[in-house]
Amino acid sequence: MHTSTSRAPADASADVAEHLTHDDRVGLLRYMLLMRGIEEKAMSLYRQGKVPGSFYDGYGQEAVSVGAAFAMAPEDRLCILHRDLGAHLIRGVEPAAILSQYMGRAAGITGGRDGNVHFGDHRVGCVGMVSMLPDMMLVAAGMAMAFKLRGEARCALTWFGDGSTSRGDFHEAMNWAGVQGLPVIFVLENNQYAYSTPTRAQFAVNPVERAGAYGFPGLSVDGNDPEAVFEATRAARERAIAGDGPTLIEAVTMRMHGHAAHDDMSYVPSEQVEEWRAKDPIDRQRARAVALGVDVEALQGEVRARIDAAADEALSGPMPDPATATDRLFHPRDAEEILLGDGRGPWSGFAARAA
Numbered sequence: 001m002h003t004s005t006s007r008a009p010a011d012a013s014a015d016v017a018e019h020l021t022h023d024d025r026v027g028l029l030r031y032m033l034l035m036r037g038i039e040e041k042a043m044s045l046y047r048q049g050k051v052p053g054s055f056y057d058g059y060g061q062e063a064v065s066v067g068a069a070f071a072m073a074p075e076d077r078l079c080i081l082h083r084d085l086g087a088h089l090i091r092g093v094e095p096a097a098i099l100s101q102y103m104g105r106a107a108g109i110t111g112g113r114d115g116n117v118h119f120g121d122h123r124v125g126c127v128g129m130v131s132m133l134p135d136m137m138l139v140a141a142g143m144a145m146a147f148k149l150r151g152e153a154r155c156a157l158t159w160f161g162d163g164s165t166s167r168g169d170f171h172e173a174m175n176w177a178g179v180q181g182l183p184v185i186f187v188l189e190n191n192q193y194a195y196s197t198p199t200r201a202q203f204a205v206n207p208v209e210r211a212g213a214y215g216f217p218g219l220s221v222d223g224n225d226p227e228a229v230f231e232a233t234r235a236a237r238e239r240a241i242a243g244d245g246p247t248l249i250e251a252v253t254m255r256m257h258g259h260a261a262h263d264d265m266s267y268v269p270s271e272q273v274e275e276w277r278a279k280d281p282i283d284r285q286r287a288r289a290v291a292l293g294v295d296v297e298a299l300q301g302e303v304r305a306r307i308d309a310a311a312d313e314a315l316s317g318p319m320p321d322p323a324t325a326t327d328r329l330f331h332p333r334d335a336e337e338i339l340l341g342d343g344r345g346p347w348s349g350f351a352a353r354a355a
């Protein structure tokens with residue numbers, strides 16, 4: 001991998017053949033299609049008034065969560081952000097549970113508690129999303145600290161946006177991870193905007209260089225290429241497990257929708273959106289799958305059918321019983337299960353083969 005603090009995109013092509021099988025490469029496309037399809041369905045349900053609050057999606061950013069999560073093993077732990085649905089899917093969370101979550105239904109991951117995109121199924125090694133950004137960097141560093149103290153060959157990973165780099169918590173997590181040489185991967189999802197603030201108003205330096213300032217490598221990858229994101233994460237995990245400490249990966253991408261469903265992003269120049277539309281990560285992986293001889297139409301049909309069935313199931317499920325509103329707010333076994341249990345669940349993709 002690139003271990004310098006260079007901003008040149010990592011070239012995944014050399015390592016892809018070695019670390020991704022044909023099925024893995026199709027799997028990357030399947031998870032990205034699932035993510036986009038579920039979020040499109042959710043947006044439509046939102047417009048029908050069935051999703052309370054607002055709705056946040058990761059349209060155009062699918063390669064970042066899918067590529068990174070695909071490189072992680074079952075015993076690893078993930079702190080997943082609001083634009084990273086693909087990571088939940090790769091850990092084995094069912095589309096029906098996710099759509100139920102968005103609609104605040106009893107069958108959702110939190111059973112109707114907290115914000116609709118604030119969830120994490122600890123049974124599959126995902127920490128419930130912390131809304132205060134970017135506090136999950138500190139949670140991930142804390143879990144990595146536990147792994148190190150116990151001598152366990154495990155790694156924690158978290159995603160955060162470019163806006164998060166302006167917060168003190170970012171620097172505290174980076175510093176502690178560097179000082180302690182923790183097995184943690186920080187994925188900076190640089191989608192060019194933090195709500196309406198462009199990156200030029202967010203930092204005056206190359207954000208990747210900040211890793212070097214804290215004593216560990218940083219690199220930049222094409223965040224619209226799932227195979228490049230996968231390869232950078234796989235190599236970072238290998239370093240972490242070998243005891244070589246943290247890595248910062250900047251995945252360069254673009255937020256193609258507004259901050260949330262209520263935002264028309266009129267502050268984003270339309271030429272910028274069009275420029276990035278031509279770099280769509282799904283189109284890119286679809287072209288690779290076609291070249292591999294995959295029946296992509298059939299794959300898309302299979303994904304669509306799965307989402308339609310999941311939506312029917314979620315819509316027919318009940319809302320939570322108000323009498324249970326204060327249940328499950330504090331669960332003493334949660335922390336224990338997240339950190340001590342191996343969390344092996346219905347794993348899929350690369351993680352399953354690596355286990």
Ligand SMILES: Cc1ncc(C[n+]2csc(CCOP(=O)(O)OP(=O)(O)O)c2C)c(N)n1
Nearest residue numbers: 083131132133161162163164191193194195
């Ligand atoms: C400490 C804190 N301040 C404000 C917010 C409200 N908020 C939620 S998302 C967001 C924008 C974050 O931008 P960025 O980190 O670039 O991630 P993106 O949403 O672009 O993926 C803000 C301001 C928050 N969650 N936490």
